[in-house]
Amino acid sequence: MSFYGRFGELGSMAKIGAQNIQQHLARGLQPVYLVAGDEPLQSMxxxxxxxxxxxxxxxxxxxVFEVDRQFDWSRLLESGNSMSLFAEQRILEVRLPSGAPGKEGGKAIVEYCQRPADDAILLIQSGKIDKRSKNSAWFKALMQFVVVEVWPIKPAEIVRWIGERMASRGLQADRDAVRLVAQRVEGNMLAAAQEIEKLLLLLGPGAVTAEQVREAVANSARYNPFDLIDSALMGEKAAPRCVRMLQGLKGEGVQPPQVLAPLVNELRNLHAMALQVEAGRPPAAVMGKVWNQRKNLVGSALGRLSSSLLSDLLRHAAHIDRINKGAAHGYDAWLELQTLFLTLAGQPLALRTA
Incomplete structure (x- = not known):
């Protein structure tokens, strides 16, 4: 069977959102797919x-091909070039958790995309693709087909997403019930989906109240320092969430240095950008190294954070580092981190800058 006869003639490159995949598939399959991103539920x-x-x-x-450092990419090409013993059509599934195939892998992907197998669909499931890789030959080759980039849902959109997900499963949840589920799972979409399935199993389809959710939903919140930093950059309205996330990290056994290190890196970058903005450069011009998904967030933060305040925040961070190393006694590193994050979020508190 010919390539075009089975799949239909390819048009221009297709980059679609995860939410549109069903609509895309209803129009027919393409021979190559890349699903990339680090949000597990949407990727899965x-x-x-x-x-x-x-x-x-x-x-x-x-x-299925599990890619690690020892993976032989010729296996993919050999499989693509060979026909099934019983002429059965195949799915060639490549799992690339690193998001980078390396030199040999890049060559293999380009070669495969030049002549996709007639009897197979190539499905690459990848971790997040960095900016450099998006300029590579292998990524551009995949962009001739279908690329689905999976992004975590923004905190401001999680309540709406949970409400729609519950409705799609036959759960008619009131606003308080939806908000309670969102609060319990703290932005973890996979945990939210699991809790919704649990509610459906326990309660069945129909109306759902906040009290029912409170009784049925386990606390499955999961946190990471990078989400905590982004929450603080959102401003004062996110301050209560910052406190909950910091307490969650502590409860999950995360140590203060694991929170402090990425925060200090973010503060240094913000300080350098703030100095340029105060010197007259527009915010958009100083954010060249900021990911596109974070530019609105960082730009908004630069509008309210002065270089002077950021210097104070960095000095307070140095104080916390001394606590972690045992050089400053009588202080609680977690309380000092809370002060630091709340100040970053826009609640002025007494910083230790000495």
Whole structure:
């Protein structure tokens, strides 16, 4: 069977959001897919949708390639060039957690994309693709087909997403119930999906109140220092969330230095950008190294954070570092971190800058 006869002629490159994958698949399959990103629920569900559509189209065999440092990329090319013993159509699934195939992997991907297998769909599931890789030949080769980039839902959108997810599962939740689920899972979409399934199992379809959620939903909040930093940059309205996240990190066994290190890096970058803004450069011109997904957040923070305040925050961070190293006694590193994050969020507190 010819390539175009089975898949249809390819148009221009396609980059779609995870939320549009079903609509895309309804129009027919393409021979190559890349699903990239570090948000596990959307990545998993996108890959599952592509697999299901491929199976429905007759791709009954599945070959899985787990990529590590010792992986031989010639295996992928050999599989693509060989026909199934019983002429069955296949899914060639490459799992690339690092988001970077390396030199040999990049060559193999380019070569495969030049002549995709007639009887197979290549499905690459990857970690987050960095900016440098997006300029590579292998990524551009994949962009001739379908690339699905998976981004975590923004904190401001998680309540709406949870409400829509509950409704899609037959749960008619009131506003307080939705907000309570959002508070319990703290932005973890996979945990939210699991809790919604638990509610459906325990309560069945129908109306759901906050009291029912309170009784049924386990506290499955998961935190990381980078989300905490982004919450602080959102400003004063996010201050209560910062406190909850900091307490959550402490409760999960994270140590203060693990929170402080990425925060200091962020503060240094903000301080350098603030100095340039105060010298007359527009904020957009000083954020060249900031990820596109964070530019609005960082730009907003630069509008309210002076270089002087950021210098004070860095000095307070140095004080916390001394606590961590045992050089400053009588202080609680977690309380000092809370002061630091709340000040960054816009609540002026007494910083230790000596």
């Amino acid at each position: 569900e996108t890959v599952d949708a592509i697999r299901a559509a491929a199976r429905q189209a007759g791709h009954s065999l599945r070959e």
